[in-house]
Amino acid sequence: MNRSPSPSHLPRNVGIIGAGPAGLTAAYQLAKAGIAVEVFEADGSVGGLARSMDLWGQRVDLGPHRFFSQDSRVNRLWLEVAQGRYRMVDRLTRIYYRRRFFDYPLKPANALINMGFGNAAACLASYFKQQLSSPPKSDESPSFEDWVVERFGRKLFEMFFQSYSEKLWGIPCQELDADFAAQRIKKFTLGEAIKKALGLGGKHHKTLVDRFAYPLGGTGMIYENMARETERRGGKIHLKCPVAGVVMEARKAVGLKLTDGSVRPFDHVISSMPLTLLVRSLGQAPPPVLDAVARLRFRNTILVFLEVADQQLFPDQWLYIHSPELQFGRVTNFRNWTPELTGRSECTILCLEYWCYEQDAIWSESPDQQIERAKAEIRATGLVPERSAIRQGFVLRLPRCYPVYARGYKTLLKPVIEFLRQVEGLTAIGRYGSFKYNNQDHSILMGILAAENLLGQGSHDLWAVNTDYESYQESSHIEATGLVSDTSNREA
Numbered sequence: 333m334n335r336s337p338s339p340s341h342l343p344r345n346v347g348i349i350g351a352g353p354a355g356l357t358a359a360y361q362l363a364k365a366g367i368a369v370e371v372f373e374a375d376g377s378v379g380g381l382a383r384s385m386d387l388w389g390q391r392v393d394l395g396p397h398r399f400f401s402q403d404s405r406v407n408r409l410w411l412e413v414a415q416g417r418y419r420m421v422d423r424l425t426r427i428y429y430r431r432r433f434f435d436y437p438l439k440p441a442n443a444l445i446n447m448g449f450g451n452a453a454a455c456l457a458s459y460f461k462q463q464l465s466s467p468p469k470s471d472e473s474p475s476f477e478d479w480v481v482e483r484f485g486r487k488l489f490e491m492f493f494q495s496y497s498e499k500l501w502g503i504p505c506q507e508l509d510a511d512f513a514a515q516r517i518k519k520f521t522l523g524e525a526i527k528k529a530l531g532l533g534g535k536h537h538k539t540l541v542d543r544f545a546y547p548l549g550g551t552g553m554i555y556e557n558m559a560r561e562t563e564r565r566g567g568k569i570h571l572k573c574p575v576a577g578v579v580m581e582a583r584k585a586v587g588l589k590l591t592d593g594s595v596r597p598f599d600h601v602i603s604s605m606p607l608t609l610l611v612r613s614l615g616q617a618p619p620p621v622l623d624a625v626a627r628l629r630f631r632n633t634i635l636v637f638l639e640v641a642d643q644q645l646f647p648d649q650w651l652y653i654h655s656p657e658l659q660f661g662r663v664t665n666f667r668n669w670t671p672e673l674t675g676r677s678e679c680t681i682l683c684l685e686y687w688c689y690e691q692d693a694i695w696s697e698s699p700d701q702q703i704e705r706a707k708a709e710i711r712a713t714g715l716v717p718e719r720s721a722i723r724q725g726f727v728l729r730l731p732r733c734y735p736v737y738a739r740g741y742k743t744l745l746k747p748v749i750e751f752l753r754q755v756e757g758l759t760a761i762g763r764y765g766s767f768k769y770n771n772q773d774h775s776i777l778m779g780i781l782a783a784e785n786l787l788g789q790g791s792h793d794l795w796a797v798n799t800d801y802e803s804y805q806e807s808s809h810i811e812a813t814g815l816v817s818d819t820s821n822r823e824a
């Protein structure tokens with residue numbers, strides 16, 4: 333067990349960049365332990381990508397935000413902060429592909445009916461062909477395409493994975509690292525799928541795939557509560573206060589420089605600002621590190637919110653839009669989360685997601701153009717019938733919200749991580765903060781572990797926080813508390 337350091341070894345004050353889930357969790361945990369913390373947030377509200385906001389008399393998130401974790405530390409913290417103000421939501425999400433709806437996660441019987449006998453036979457044939465062929469030998473890490481084809485066959489890859497992944501990442505699936513698949517795609521064996529379809533899978537327990545806990549005030553409620561509790565314990569949260577960079581003395585971080593030019597001294601800095609910008613701001617990175625940083629890419633998102641005068645559009649919390657002829661990749665329907673979000677409004681708010689790079693024309697279009705495209709595309713799906721008026725639209729542009737796992741990204745990250753390990757007094761955490769495809773739970777976990785390191789309660793390697801989650805959702809049963817336990821060691 334780690335012994336706590338003597339009080340003289342604890343940092344007297346910690347400066348934190350970013351009030352998203354990662355930064356706020358670290359602040360909250362440190363404030364509870366009596367450390368003086370100050371959080372600097374560029375935006376006007378807390379929660380980062382997981383914030384909620386008021387729109388047209390309703391409450392919305394930035395796209396779909398379903399919280400889940402099998403880590404007991406994360407769940408304990410979430411429950412502590414939610415203070416009982418959450419509901420369990422039965423999940424319904426489907427794939428929209430060429431005017432048909434496929435259950436997601438995929439269910440064999442539903443997939444069979446939707447794709448028709450001919451396509452289903454072709455999928456099975458390509459699956460078995462793949463199982464009989466020996467996997468290619470290569471020292472390189474496999475591409476996303478190879479990973480999926482090897483497990484599912486080429487036909488299923490083309491129907492269910494290719495168009496969506498290429499929309500999301502904007503690069504061919506051959507150029508995408510298999511890490512994305514390993515983290516995000518459910519484990520699958522045909523035998524298991526057939527057993528389930530025939531009802532031979534044993535007793536069905538509700539798992540994280542079926543239900544999730546959702547805060548009554550929107551996903552951002554968790555972070556609003558965390559911020560309030562941090563301030564109650566003496567912590568400071570500065571909104572609209574962007575940080576320009578970290579101030580260094582020799583190899584040690586000694587404070588923060590704000591964009592207004594002022595400098596704030598700190599014993600330790602925790603950063604959840606984009607890793608690439610953090611490294612550049614240090615002013616000490618050697619050319620190979622700067623070169624690597626220049627080649628790490630992020631994908632941007634344009635969110636187009638539409639207010640529709642209709643309360644019964646479709647039953648899903650969100651739909652994945654695989655049809656390649658449509659540019660948007662996902663649509664959230666906030667009416668299907670909790671009644672607290674919609675209040676008394678008679679309208680439904682939808683949120684369409686468009687993914688792009690900064691240099692793509694769509695990123696610099698005017699909001700009016702983006703709203704017109706969204707209206708036309710949602711009408712083309714038939715999800716919003718002509719009789720339902722679309723009253724208004726609102727656009728939110730989110731830069732750098734997906735770290736792109738292009739093949740070779742791990743090689744680029746390696747020297748960056750090695751360089752940062754040598755900087756004293758600095759911890760990088762979070763989604764773009766550590767270039768990890770984090771969900772809320774991973775960022776919360778990084779915040780918890782960063783605080784434990786500073787408090788001498790652990791010596792965690794934060795770069796090793798795992799982002800493998802689809803597989804554990806399958807083995808995690810919903811408990812009476814509304815959150816989960818890992819059942820991998822229990823009898824089913």
Ligand SMILES: Cc1cc2nc3c(=O)[nH]c(=O)nc-3n(C[C@H](O)[C@H](O)[C@H](O)COP(=O)(O)OP(=O)(O)OC[C@H]3O[C@@H](n4cnc5c(N)ncnc54)[C@H](O)[C@@H]3O)c2cc1C
Nearest residue numbers: 350352353354374380381395397398575762763770771772
């Ligand atoms: C469309 C969409 C859907 C998602 N769906 C889910 C889901 O279903 N379930 C789930 O768990 N997660 C989901 N996520 C992911 C989740 O939002 C993130 O994992 C989480 O918000 C990451 O937290 P973070 O603190 O690491 O980063 P962020 O949330 O990005 O927070 C970083 C904060 O740092 C601030 N900042 C950046 N630079 C500076 C600077 N220079 N100075 C001061 N402040 C700065 C930013 O303004 C921001 O507030 C989704 C994300 C998106 C975009």
